[in-house]
Structures are given as structure tokens and as C-alpha cells.
Amino acid sequence: MTSIRHFPATHPLPDWRNFGVMLRVLLGINGLALLAALVMATDIAGWPGRFIELTAAVEPLLLIGLASLAFLRDVLWRLPLRLGQFLVLALVGGLTGGLFIYWQSLMLSEGGSPGRAILLALAATALLLLYFELRARAFSPAQSEARLAALNARIRPHFLFNSLNAVLSLIRARPQQAEAALESLSDLFRAAMRDPGELVSLADEIALGKQYLELEYLRLGERLAVDWQIGAVSLDLPIPPLMLQPLLENAVYHGIEPAPEGGTVRIGLEQRGDELHISIANPTVGQTAHAAGNHMALANIRERLALYYDLEARLEIEVGDHRYEVRIVLPCRQKIR
Template identity: 60%
Template sequence: MPSIKQNPAGHPLPDFRNFGVMLRILLGVNLLAFAAALVQSAGIIDCVQRYVDMAAWVQPLLLFNLSLLALLGNLLRRLPPWAGQAVVVFLAAASSFLLLDFWSFMAVDDGGWQRLTRAALLGGLCAGAMLFYFALRAKAFSPALAEARLQALTARIRPHFLFNSLTAVLSLIRAEPRRAETALEDLADLFRALMRDHRDLLPLADEIALCRQYLDLEKLRLGERLNVEWEIADVPVDLKVPPLMLQPLLENAVYHGIEPSGDAGKLHIRFARSGDELHIDLSNPCRSSDAALTGNRMALANIRERLALYYDLEARLETSEVTLPGGLHEYRVHIVLPCRSMKS
């Protein structure tokens, strides 16, 4: 199944289109350049000057290589890992050689085979160092993926939700047996989703369907007190998203927002696409200061961790509590996901 994790398990090559990967490469290579300037300098001022001189040569080379690797990302992943790494090192060495040769042709640099060879070796060594870092990082994240899956399996459905749902179904068996049967099917689908492999992405349509089933079950219990408004605008429903990303947020909205109020409340869910980003907004009424309950924070931390594992720095989750006219309070969650996908 397609996945857009920043570094699929077992593959030492990172996703060069990922913003977090690009940022780490930029910082890593510049730190190496600064370290080289520090070793060669006689003082702080000399170190800064040497680093500025190096940066003028390193930055265009970095940007060129990052653009090239982003274009070749899928091709590199189809190669054996060692071959993909060799290609990356070769591209870095060759581009360093050619750039210095260009500066020599433009009479900006003295050139010479020794300088050209040294530039190629330095470029290749920097690429090798960054690949080694990403390979270590991939191994370090493998246990975290397993741990995130365990968290998703054990912390999604609260025990009292199961008890309340079964109680609501029992009350319908004699009066409305067909509705009770549908509710039990929804409950079975919900728990079946909990047992899936949470390392793979699922279509957005599946996630929305699961959330509708969950809210239908809660509506059995809360009746007219729970009102749900869906707004889905210009969003491809086959877009892949992390599983069980929205359901725990909806569960928080019901248990920390609508249920304690004792009055009818509206849960608003909005999906919208803006360029290459998917924006998801959830809002629900809440009592002041109740949004910071421990259960709420645990679920939010869990989702933030899983988003980081899937998308690195390309996704974000923001929360806020606002005061509406009339003194009412509303809790809001805003999620931003990249719309593109990457075949592993």
C-alpha cells in the first residue's frame, strides 16, 4: 500500500522532496562547511570570512543538488539501496567538479586538476556523511513506528464508549431492530479499523466514512444534543492520509465539549484544499479551560507524533480556544497535510 512516510522502514535513502529532509541537508552541509572554516582559521574573524567564502560556493551547489535529487527521488528508490547511495555520492562529486571547473572557465578560480579533484572528493564526502546520518536516523525511527502503532491500537476507543454504545444498541433491539443491527455493524467496522496496520496510509474517503460511523454511534446515545456539520470542498477523496487521525479528535470533541455541556452542540468538520496542502478544521463548543484536560492532550500528542513520523515537518496540528459572542467558548483544531504522495 502506498505510504508517504519520510523514510520508509528499511530504506536508507530519505525522501528528497520532503521539506524536513531538505532543511536537514542544508543545515548539515553548512555545519560541515563551518567546521572546515573553523579548523583552517586563525581566529573568529578569519573563521567567519572563510565560512562566507565557502558559503558562496556551497549554497548554489546545494540548491542544484537538492532540486536534482527531488526530481530523481522515485527513480533512486527503485534502485538497490547501495546503488541509490552511490548515485547520490556520484552526483554530489560530479556537480562539485563541474561547478569549480565552470568558475575556472570564468576566470573566477585558478582551477587545476588538484583543486578539481579535491572539490569532487569534498562533495562526495559531504554527501556520504549526510547519507550515513539519514541511514542511522531511519534505523532509530523504526522502533518509534512500532511504538506509535501500539499507541494507536490501545488509546483510540475509550472503554466507556464501548459500554455506552452496547447499552444504546440494546435499547433499540426490540423497538428498532434494523437500526440496532446497523449500529452493531458500524461498531464492528470501527473496531476492525483499529486492528489495521497503522503504518500504511488510507484514502481520505475511508477515514471520513469511519468518522461518520463513529458519530452515528454517539448520536444513538446523545440524540439531538449532537449535531454534526460536514463541509468538504474540492478535496480528492482518494487522497492518502494517516488512519485514525480524525476519530480521536472527534471523540475528544464529544467527551470534552458536547457531553459535559448538557445542551445541544454542533460539531463542525471542514476539509479544503489549498495548493499542495490539505486543510482540516474541527470545532466544537467547550467550557472555558476544559480543553486542556489530560485525555485531550494525550490524544493530540499522539496524533502530532504520528504526523511527524509520516510527514516530518510538512504537516502541522494547531489548537486554539476562542470566545464567541455571548460568552460561549469554542475549541478548534487545525491540521495541515501535504497533498502529494510518494510511492515507496
């Protein structure tokens, strides 16, 4: 299985294919170009023009460098850290020198030695590599896994007591159903206690969500209706553990329980290109007593997604008339073997 030890934030050499890494590199280099333009400009009025000139020279190098590093990522990750960083610097220096000579051949540069441009490029690259190494230490595997374990521990506060009460009510009248409910409860807590750094298959997460809803059905009865809409999706796609269950718990707790007539929880799963789309919708009854708890749970999931995927995953909320929907978009990773 894929472990958090291989996630982008925990590797000291950046994952150049990750959107968050690309965005940080683009912002960092352009920020340095902005400062350089301020230093080089003769006055404030000439600052924007100087910045445009610098970015016209920097952007081609930046885009070519990012594309090259993304292509070479797996090779660089297999090397010792310092050797990988050295090769990144060598690649950037070589690209800078080659582009500088090419621009001179086209009479696009103002002359001068390519050495200065190479040194500036190496200095900027070294600063970025240092930033990503320090960031990886802050998100070390041990710290990230401890953080995920703490977040996972927060997503099941009252569910145990409700489930046990439901099982107790079944023991005498329907002992076989009570035994099956206890087995489902055991599976849910076994899943909650697994290593938070390991991804699970989408099929396992769906099965866990169904077990949870079956337990809630024992308590709520006909008030709880469920509509699963599973589209064309690969069920062995790896996703973070306990991604569906807390959202289903929110939908039941905030949408079904307060309504005397109950309602329907709708779950949609669909794969669109390289993205997995998950949606969970529930009715609303105009009550706000549990709103703070709902927001805390969603903030919890956002933080977990950031630890797993950086900026490549997103969580969206849509509130309509008598309807509340949470949508999660995850990048499709390699299949679990």
C-alpha cells in the same frame, strides 16, 4: 495502497523531495561549513566572514545537487542501496568538479586543485548518507508499524463502553436501530484493527467519522449537532487511518458532553493546491478536567503524522472564546488505486 514501507523515513536512501530531508541536508552541510570556517579563520573576528565565503561557494552546489537528486529519486530508489549511494556520491563529485572548473574560468576561485573540493564534498555527502541510513534503520518498517499500532490502540479508551450502553438501551425499544448501531460499531473496530501502515481513502475516513458520530448521537441525542463542510476535495486522496475519528471523539468528549445544552461539532475539509486541510471545531464550556487527556490525544496524533509524513504535515490548535479548533494539514499524495 501506499504502505509505510514506502514512506520517506523507512527508506535507507533519502527521499530528496521530502521537506524534512531537504531541511536536514541544508542544516547539516551549513553546519559543517560553519565548523570549517572556524578551523580556517585566523581569529574569531574573521570567523563570520570566512563562513560567508564558504557558503557562497557551497550553496549553489547544494541547491543544484538537491534539485538533481529530487529529479532522480525514483530511479535511485529502484537501484540496490549501495549502487544508489555510489551514484549519489558520483553525482556530487561530478557537480563539485564542474562548478570548481567553472568558477576558475570566471576567475572566482583562489586557484588550487579541484581534487580537494571534490574530496570534501564526497566526505560531507558520505556522512549524510550514513546518517540517513542509520535513521532508516531506527524507523524500520517493522518498528514503525509496531509503533503506529500502539498509538492507534490508545485512541479509543472509553468509546466502546459508552457505545455498548447506548445499544443496550435500544435493544427492546428499537431493535433494528440497535442492530445497525452494532454493525457501525463493528466497522469502527475493524478499521482500528487494520494494518496501521496502510493509507485509506478520504472517503472511507469520512464514512467512518459519520458512523462514529451516529453512535454518539444515540447516546447524546439532540445535544449533539454536526456540521460537515466538505469543499472541493478529491475523496480518493490517501490519508492515514483513524485520523478523523480520534479528533471527533475529542470534540464530543471535551466539548459536547460537559455542556448540558450540548453544541455543534463542525468539520471542514478542503484541498488547497498540494495540501489537504482538515479542521474540527467544538464549543468549550470553561472546564479543564479533561485537558490533560486532550493534550495526550493531540500529542498522539502529532507523533503519528511524524511517522507518516516527517515534517511535511502539521497540526495546529486555535483556542478562542468558547471555541476550540484543531487543524491538520497533510500533503496530497498519489491517489489510491
